[in-house]
Amino acid sequence: MAQMFIGTEAFAAGAVSKYDLRARYRRVLPNVYTAKRAHLSVHDRAVAAWLWSRREGVISGVAASALHGAKWVDDDAVVELNWPGRKSPPGLKVRNETLLDREIVCRRGVAVTSIARTAFDLARRGPSGSAIERLDALACASNFAVDDVLDIASKHPHVKGLSRVGGLLRQVDAGAQSPRETWLRRLLIQAGFPRPETQIPVPR
Template sequence: MDGPFVGSEALARGALTRHELARWHRRLLPDVYLADSREPSLRDRTVAAWLWSRHRGVIAGVAAAALHGADWVDATIPVELIWNNGRPPAGLVVRNNTLHADEVTTVCGIPVTTKTRTAFDLGRYLERGDAVARLDALKRATAFKADAVLRLADRHPRARGLASLRTALPLVDGGAASPKETWLRLLLVDAGLPRPTTQLAVVESRGKRLRTLDLGWEDYMVGVEYDGDQHRSDRAQYAKDVHVKRTLAAFGWKVTFVIKEDRPDEIVRNVRDALVSRGWRP
């Protein structure tokens, strides 16, 4: 069978025998199975959660964000459902929350919280850093509107986590191209530096784009880049990056390149020094 299915239903219609079910399929959730030959994807686990709820639950949270197109969602994250069930199996988080009809949509044939309701839930239930990273990814995928999310907060005045939501929303930036870029932006803003522009295009005098920086302050010609592991594993990319760094410097840009081994205080000090050297004053 293609994708998750309810075992008892497959047996009832004669699609397979009990022996075939046990021999060739894995149990994802109670009475929900998947072919052994297939490694469960997040989509598989999300569909399985909905099947387990007997088509009554609504997919929410990070799994809903993934269905809306948000990136950087691991296949093993707990799948969240809004449904009335107090004893979910392992791998599921079930919340008995109030949902209005206009807070639910359909994606891939299953009910999912709308992009606005998904943002509302992410901002309430996650720790600030995680919330902003997930909201950045959702914003990048859907361009949800913060004011629409705040209207939901007014609609649900007794909902848990509204203070956390109102803290996270102003920090959201759909320009973040990875969770590490979100982390880096929050580190700098929390340290009192001016809020940077994300995905800042550096263009030379003839209009040729030299580089799109992860973060930057165009007025000061200061930028910040987060270097992942690719520069170590891909020699061609590494050589290209070195050339770009030299070109940026030649055009007067001061760019701090950050790697995962850098200490947060060192990163902040280097970026602050670059801004101050270009005329910024705390």
């Protein structure tokens, strides 16, 4: 992972000069810096977003799923951050939503929505096909319990996208090994075929 730091903190500690910040580092977000040539993964950008929030925000959505181990998340995916009352800088989507204490966990030292809360958010945003792909990836990484997600849904009865959560969760398959596999499964089901089984053990 790339090393991220808050510019004013590093300057106050004497670790860098103003010249260093300009010449040796690049700004990822306001007051958040990294090495000039560092390649930034979605994990790095999530850390940068959290530092930008002065360590007060909570990473959510697709970036949260990546921090929980989900694959197939592009490094340039928009990072979502729950930090009420703030505007979004480029590459970051700031949200203002209620999070219960049990819906927040720590991953890699960063505050992030729990697996169940992350699944809840993924299920209610974006095109249905993309949402199922994201949910499959998270389920493959974590094997989350649908009942845990539905329990969270019951605690937030007025959020946008709630009406489709149950239906999308019923389509999730933790055995899917790629977005292409998810797409093919959905295509077969829509064509009227029985729901295919994934990752069937083959006796030797």
